[in-house]
Amino acid sequence: MNLETKNSLSKNYIYNLIYQVLVVIIPLILIPYISRTLQPTNVGVYSFAHSITTYFSQFALLGVNLYGTKIISTKRDKPNELKKNFWEIFVVKGIVAITIILLFYTFFTFLYDLPLFSVDGNLIFEHPEIYYIFGIILFSNFIDITYLYTGTEKFSSIVIRNSMIKILTLIFVFVFVRKSEDLWVYALIMASGELIGQAILWFGLMKTPLFIKDEKIEGFHPFSHLKGLFTLFLPQAIILLYTSLNVVMIGILSNEQEVAFFDMSSKIINTVLVIATALGTVVVPRISALFEENDFEKIKDILKKAIQISTYLSFPMMFGLIALSYEFVPWFFGNEFEPAIIVLSLYTIKVVFVTITNVIGIQYLIPTNQNKKFTYSVLVGAVINLILNIIFIKNYGAVGAVIGSLISEFGVLIYQLISTKNEIPFAKYIMQTYKSLLSALVMFGVVYFVKISTYDTLLHFMMNILKHDFISGFITLALYAVLGIVVYVITSQLLKNSIQKIIITRSFDKIRGIFNKND
Numbered sequence: 001m002n003l004e005t006k007n008s009l010s011k012n013y014i015y016n017l018i019y020q021v022l023v024v025i026i027p028l029i030l031i032p033y034i035s036r037t038l039q040p041t042n043v044g045v046y047s048f049a050h051s052i053t054t055y056f057s058q059f060a061l062l063g064v065n066l067y068g069t070k071i072i073s074t075k076r077d078k079p080n081e082l083k084k085n086f087w088e089i090f091v092v093k094g095i096v097a098i099t100i101i102l103l104f105y106t107f108f109t110f111l112y113d114l115p116l117f118s119v120d121g122n123l124i125f126e127h128p129e130i131y132y133i134f135g136i137i138l139f140s141n142f143i144d145i146t147y148l149y150t151g152t153e154k155f156s157s158i159v160i161r162n163s164m165i166k167i168l169t170l171i172f173v174f175v176f177v178r179k180s181e182d183l184w185v186y187a188l189i190m191a192s193g194e195l196i197g198q199a200i201l202w203f204g205l206m207k208t209p210l211f212i213k214d215e216k217i218e219g220f221h222p223f224s225h226l227k228g229l230f231t232l233f234l235p236q237a238i239i240l241l242y243t244s245l246n247v248v249m250i251g252i253l254s255n256e257q258e259v260a261f262f263d264m265s266s267k268i269i270n271t272v273l274v275i276a277t278a279l280g281t282v283v284v285p286r287i288s289a290l291f292e293e294n295d296f297e298k299i300k301d302i303l304k305k306a307i308q309i310s311t312y313l314s315f316p317m318m319f320g321l322i323a324l325s326y327e328f329v330p331w332f333f334g335n336e337f338e339p340a341i342i343v344l345s346l347y348t349i350k351v352v353f354v355t356i357t358n359v360i361g362i363q364y365l366i367p368t369n370q371n372k373k374f375t376y377s378v379l380v381g382a383v384i385n386l387i388l389n390i391i392f393i394k395n396y397g398a399v400g401a402v403i404g405s406l407i408s409e410f411g412v413l414i415y416q417l418i419s420t421k422n423e424i425p426f427a428k429y430i431m432q433t434y435k436s437l438l439s440a441l442v443m444f445g446v447v448y449f450v451k452i453s454t455y456d457t458l459l460h461f462m463m464n465i466l467k468h469d470f471i472s473g474f475i476t477l478a479l480y481a482v483l484g485i486v487v488y489v490i491t492s493q494l495l496k497n498s499i500q501k502i503i504i505t506r507s508f509d510k511i512r513g514i515f516n517k518n519d
Helices: 009-061 062-075 077-110 128-142 146-151 154-174 180-205 222-241 244-253 257-279 281-293 296-333 339-345 350-363 369-422 424-433 434-467 467-494 498-518
Strands: none
Touching: 009 077, 009 128, 009 154, 009 180, 009 222, 009 244, 009 257, 009 296, 062 077, 062 128, 062 146, 062 222, 062 281, 062 339, 077 128, 077 222, 146 180, 154 180, 222 244, 222 369, 244 257, 244 369, 257 296, 257 339, 257 350, 257 369, 281 350, 296 339, 296 350, 296 424, 296 434, 296 467, 296 498, 339 369, 350 369, 350 424, 369 424, 434 467, 467 498
16 A cells, blocks of 8 residues: 555544544533433433444444455555445445344334343333334444545545534434423434435445446455454454443343433543544554555554553543533533432543553554454453443442443453553553653642532632523533643643643644645
8 A cells, every 4th residue: 555645644533533523522412402301211211222223233234344444445546446345345234234124123023022022021122113213223334335435544525424414413303302202203313314424425426436337346256255344243243242231231130210321421431432532543544554564663653652642632531520520410411310420430430441442452453453352352341241230230220330341341451451462562652651641630639629619609600690500510610621621731741741742733733734725
């Protein structure tokens, strides 16, 4: 592959960061409204049904996004091979997706209410109409070609074309979801948004070589990709086991309210993780290309910086959430979600674990064809999580699921560090991030102690001026967040944290370059 690509790694990181934040930030804008409108019970019903659908969705996708990105990134400078591999992957994924769609609707039409699927006399899969609606998500999986755009590093196309869909989804929810009985309307809007978001990516391809019929594809073998797809699908399925399984097991062993407390906390954590791990999507194709060229020194350099950048972002995010969770949860979700305070505070620790395992697993093991190590690492996490969920969820609900998740994520990290110690010194790279950790600890101390002595007074002051509870709470929390950022940046500067200077300098350079190009 020619390393003189049209899009630089840093520029693609910015595009991907914008898109990934948009994908998660829209639901977060909705959360305060939805949590109050649907109430915890219906939020739990939605989250449980969505998690069940996710299992089918993962089978429909068949690991295509990681595998497809990897394959396309190595063929993008060879038009004929690019066309051949794109359509081969799409065809085999399409066959699997159609099969999964048929199984999904068959189950929720004829089998969901069998005694086999009940616990203590209560059906596990209530509200079948919600599952019928969520089937739309499986159709969006069928037409998903995100792997083509990520593999060719055309992240701007994803950002621009999906932005309007996300915004329209937001508007539709505010207009049409007005009471707790509108659960099905909310599900329909969210599922349809995913379908339209995938469909719109096809429009820009109609005049490309991918659709030129005159060029015949020699040796078309879609099923030749099955082994590679399944190899990457297996670890993703295992990852799903100890992520979505949390919601499913809480729903089975506890109740809808506990599902809501856990799922809403997860949405906040996922938003933070999107920012902290956004570098991963643009690093994967670059590492794959460098691996093809046996440029291991360059790979080490990129991975070292990836660890530094990711932890520079994740440490302050983790401690910031812990410092402000007591005030954040009732303000953001509503007073009915106060039990989620402890859930969010504990679950925030996951941010650092996942940030690091994302670099090791997704950004290194996958692009360098070490799928077996990656699979074993997530299998370790899945087994730990499953066992601990059975032990803790029955008595501790959402908190029990958090405990199991944190221990399992730590297990994944330890396994990955041990399995790669003779190739890349990841443990050394992590130890070198101590300046970011110290800066984040100082930030936590300042924000926490300033908050406990000034929060009530500051909130009361804002309410007297603005006469609006939600906006007053937002500005108050935003001020503490700004204080945290300032303290973190200053402390990092005093500790001479080199990665901070690199991040700030390159970010401004790339943003300046984008605006200058548009002038």
